[in-house]
Amino acid sequence: MSKHRNRHAGLAAKVMSAEEAAALIDNGATIGMSGFTGSGYPKAVPMALAERIEAEHSAGRPFKVKVWTGASTGPELDGALARADGIEFRLPYNSDPIARERINRGQMQYFDLHLSQVAPMAWMGFLGKLDTAVIEISGITEDGKLIPSSSVGNNKTWLEQADKIILELNHWQSEALDGMHDIYYGTALPPNRVPIPLVKPDDRIGQTRFDVDPDKVVAVVETDTPDRNAPFSPPDAVAEAIAGHILDFLGNEVKQGRLPRGLLPLQSGVGNVPNAVMAGLIDAPFDQMTAFTEVIQDGMLDMIEAGKLHMASATAFSLSPEKAAYFNDNAQFFRDKLILRPQEISNHPELVRRLGCIAMNGLIEADIYGNVNSTHVMGSRIQNGIGGSGDFARNGYVSIFMTPSTAKGGKISAIVPMAAHVDHIAQDVQVIVTEQGLADLRGLSPKQRARAIIETCAHPAYRDGLRAYFERAQRDSYGNHAPNVLSEALSWHRRFVETGTMKE
Numbered sequence: 001m002s003k004h005r006n007r008h009a010g011l012a013a014k015v016m017s018a019e020e021a022a023a024l025i026d027n028g029a030t031i032g033m034s035g036f037t038g039s040g041y042p043k044a045v046p047m048a049l050a051e052r053i054e055a056e057h058s059a060g061r062p063f064k065v066k067v068w069t070g071a072s073t074g075p076e077l078d079g080a081l082a083r084a085d086g087i088e089f090r091l092p093y094n095s096d097p098i099a100r101e102r103i104n105r106g107q108m109q110y111f112d113l114h115l116s117q118v119a120p121m122a123w124m125g126f127l128g129k130l131d132t133a134v135i136e137i138s139g140i141t142e143d144g145k146l147i148p149s150s151s152v153g154n155n156k157t158w159l160e161q162a163d164k165i166i167l168e169l170n171h172w173q174s175e176a177l178d179g180m181h182d183i184y185y186g187t188a189l190p191p192n193r194v195p196i197p198l199v200k201p202d203d204r205i206g207q208t209r210f211d212v213d214p215d216k217v218v219a220v221v222e223t224d225t226p227d228r229n230a231p232f233s234p235p236d237a238v239a240e241a242i243a244g245h246i247l248d249f250l251g252n253e254v255k256q257g258r259l260p261r262g263l264l265p266l267q268s269g270v271g272n273v274p275n276a277v278m279a280g281l282i283d284a285p286f287d288q289m290t291a292f293t294e295v296i297q298d299g300m301l302d303m304i305e306a307g308k309l310h311m312a313s314a315t316a317f318s319l320s321p322e323k324a325a326y327f328n329d330n331a332q333f334f335r336d337k338l339i340l341r342p343q344e345i346s347n348h349p350e351l352v353r354r355l356g357c358i359a360m361n362g363l364i365e366a367d368i369y370g371n372v373n374s375t376h377v378m379g380s381r382i383q384n385g386i387g388g389s390g391d392f393a394r395n396g397y398v399s400i401f402m403t404p405s406t407a408k409g410g411k412i413s414a415i416v417p418m419a420a421h422v423d424h425i426a427q428d429v430q431v432i433v434t435e436q437g438l439a440d441l442r443g444l445s446p447k448q449r450a451r452a453i454i455e456t457c458a459h460p461a462y463r464d465g466l467r468a469y470f471e472r473a474q475r476d477s478y479g480n481h482a483p484n485v486l487s488e489a490l491s492w493h494r495r496f497v498e499t500g501t502m503k504e
Contacts, residue, residue, distance in 0.1 A: 005169055006220060007142045014220045018044035021166045021219035022052050028088075029131040030066040032122075032158030035073035036316035036343065037095075037270055037295050038229035040151030042134045042168040043076040044221050053086035064088035068122070068130070070153020070315065070343055071115060071294075071387060072096070074228040082108070091127070092118045093385035104381045112375060112385040115294070116347035119157040123189055133162035137210075138173035140220075145209035148181045149173050150227055150324075151316030152340045156183055159210055164218045171224040176331035181340045182206045198351055201265045201292040201313045202339065231320040232298055235276035238404045241435035242273050243280040246360065246400060249431065249438050251285065253398075259358075261285075262310075265292035267352070267392045268300075269361040270318050273402055275299045277360060282306045292355050294346055294388045296338060298323040304337050313339045315346040347388045352395040359396030361389040363403045363424075365414050366432050366457075368450040368470060369482050370441050372401050372424040378493050379420030386423050394428045398442075405434035405459035411501040413462040415453060417469045418489035432457050446482035447474075465492075465504065 006012050022045055025031065035041025049065070056063035066089040067081065078096035081087050087099065091111040094100060102108040113121070121127050135155050139147035148155065150173055159165060184206035188194065198205050235243065253259040263286050268274040278299025281289065288310045291300060295318035303309035317340075319327060327334065345351065352359075364383060365373045373379075375386050393399040401424070403414045414434060426449065432439045437456040441449045454466045469488060477483030492502040 005138070005171060006140045006222075008140045008144045008214070010214050011140050011144065011167070011217055011220055014217060015222060016219050018048035018221050019052075021045050021221050022048035024164070024166065024218055025049055025065065025132055027056075027063045028065065030068065030128060032068045032130050032133045032154065032162055033073065033077060034070065034135040034149065034151065034153060034155050034158070035077060036070035036151035036153040037072050037318040038074045039227045039317045039319075040136050040149035040153070041069070041073035041077050041227070042136045043074070043170070043225040044223045045134050045166055045168060046077040047080050050080035050084040050086055053081070053084040057085065066090075068092070068118070068127070068154070068158070070151060070155070072384070076225075076228070093387050095384045100382065110382065112382065114347075114386060114390045115343050115388040116349060116391040119154050119187075119342065119344040120189070122154070122157050122161060130158065130161045130163070132164050132166065133158035134166045134168065135159060136168040136170050138170060138177050139175065140167075140169065141209065144212060144214050146212050147178045147209055148183070148340065150177065152181060152183070152342050153315055154343060156185070156210060156342050157344070159212050162216065165212065165216045166219045166221065167217060169220055169222045171222065172226050172328075174328045174331040176335050179208050180335055180338055181208050183208065183210055183342060184345050185211070187344060196345065196348065196351060198345070199354070201290040201355060202311045204339065206341075226321070227317070227324055229318055229320060229324065231322070232275050233272050235272065235279060238435040239273045239276040240280075242402050242404070242433050243276040245433050245438040246277055246402065247280050247284050249440070250358070254286070262288040262290070264356040264358050264397050265290045267291070267293040267357045267359045267396065268297065269387070269389060270295055270297065271362055273362060273404075274360055278303060282308055292346070292352070292357055294343070301327065301334065304334065311337050311339070313341060313346065315341055315343040343388075347391040349391055349395045352392050356397035357392055357395075359389075359392035359399045361393060361401055363401045363414070365416050365419055366401065366403075366429070366453065367416055367419040368453050368466060369446045370426040370429045370432060370449045370453060371419045371422045372429050373419040373421045374423045376421035378497055379490070390424060390428070393424050398430050399428060400431040400433060401429055402433040405436050405457060406461070410459070410461060411503070412496060413459060413492065413502050415458040415462065415466065416492050417466065418484055420490055420493045434459075461503070
């Protein structure tokens with residue numbers, strides 16, 4: 001491979017194979033891996049480590065590791081290690097189906113926490129000792145600085161805290177990434193914290209490259225492998241209806257003088273519905289918009305090219321395979337319109353509050369009072385994780401949660417009498433949207449919220465059942481502030497578990 005990507009003599013001497021690098025990882029080690037939503041994660045070393053683990057297991061020798069990342073990664077990391085039964089403990093977010101199944105079987109310990117809290121908790125020692133960092137980068141300078149890859153995540157923290165470092169130098173990543181990052185080294189622990197000097201989404205407050213102690217680097221592995229993110233489906237009628245409700249809501253907020261014409265910085269979760277909202281914003285009457293968010297999706301690149309999005313600040317890309325290839329071919333055009341930051345900055349609650357972000361995130365279910373479950377199916381099975389939705393929902397200028405009104409072909413209602421698990425309490429949920437309509441819950445009492453959610457957001461197939469439950473709750477509940485019939489509150493979930501449908 002070309003030598004110009006690794007221009008540091010000392011680190012050039014540490015180039016080795018992925019198998020040799022994986023041999024430097026000990027059984028029981030805690031590993032801080034790069035990666036955030038399928039971008040910028042190491043590919044070769046985790047695969048080689050998985051093969052080593054399988055060989056150790058075949059020889060009757062136990063071998064497992066603890067894995068910390070920025071968020072979700074790709075099949076070469078989470079999938080390969082989970083398939084090898086090599087992960088003892090995982091944090092802070094997982095979307096890999098093999099790892100998910102092991103977690104839900106109780107075969108893998110999983111700590112799901114707000115993404116803004118991971119780096120501070122690591123620094124405060126709450127998570128234990130970090131043995132090894134495995135970090136994907138896109139280049140190494142003559143003076144030993146590391147050019148970040150397509151995600152930043154918690155990489156700065158892992159590089160600083162790990163005893164030893166393995167670098168994956170990925171030649172697939174665009175060289176035009178150099179200069180796109182903003183790595184802030186001004187964070188500290190109490191009582192020495194100071195204000196973060198960022199007042200606009202496009203402010204740069206740090207440096208473009210990572211610092212690293214070259215003596216801690218034990219291996220450099222060169223690769224040429226693409227990131228792997230799932231493709232987005234074309235927006236269907238449901239996604240377009242949800243997007244339409246949100247765009248109408250934002251337009252009315254501008255009309256009422258509660259939002260400027262260019263809106264406030266956008267934050268959007270990952271998925272087909274949020275991406276449909278981004279697509280809708282291209283034709284909406286808002287100009288010079290900005291984004292202060294976690295991930296840059298396909299729709300945001302389209303908005304930039306259309307001249308609607310002035311700039312976007314995030315911690316990673318979450319692009320379809322086609323859009324990732326397109327970005328690599330056109331990275332120079334996007335270079336001064338995108339900023340990638342550490343997730344302790346991109347998700348920082350104080351910055352989200354100060355900038356006034358418009359938070360738009362998905363949900364699994366919401367109850368009639370507006371409590372939102374974004375992580376657990378039927379209250380027990382983890383789906384992915386809370387991610388950054390809590391960082392933005394509690395602190396944003398307005399918090400919007402969106403979902404189709406039903407799932408599993410209509411067998412599950414997204415609006416239920418009581419959420420089987422709560423990630424976002426009603427006080428953090430201001431707007432709920434389904435294809436049926438949008439419920440603006442701001443300033444409403446619990447019973448007013450219930451009527452708005454039932455009549456506006458619930459699917460017609462479940463609306464009568466919700467009305468009947470709410471009427472019984474007002475008559476038979478222990479109290480009448482947020483009335484519930486405890487013997488019935490989770491009966492819809494029980495019915496699904498027992499019969500495969502929530503319908504009576």
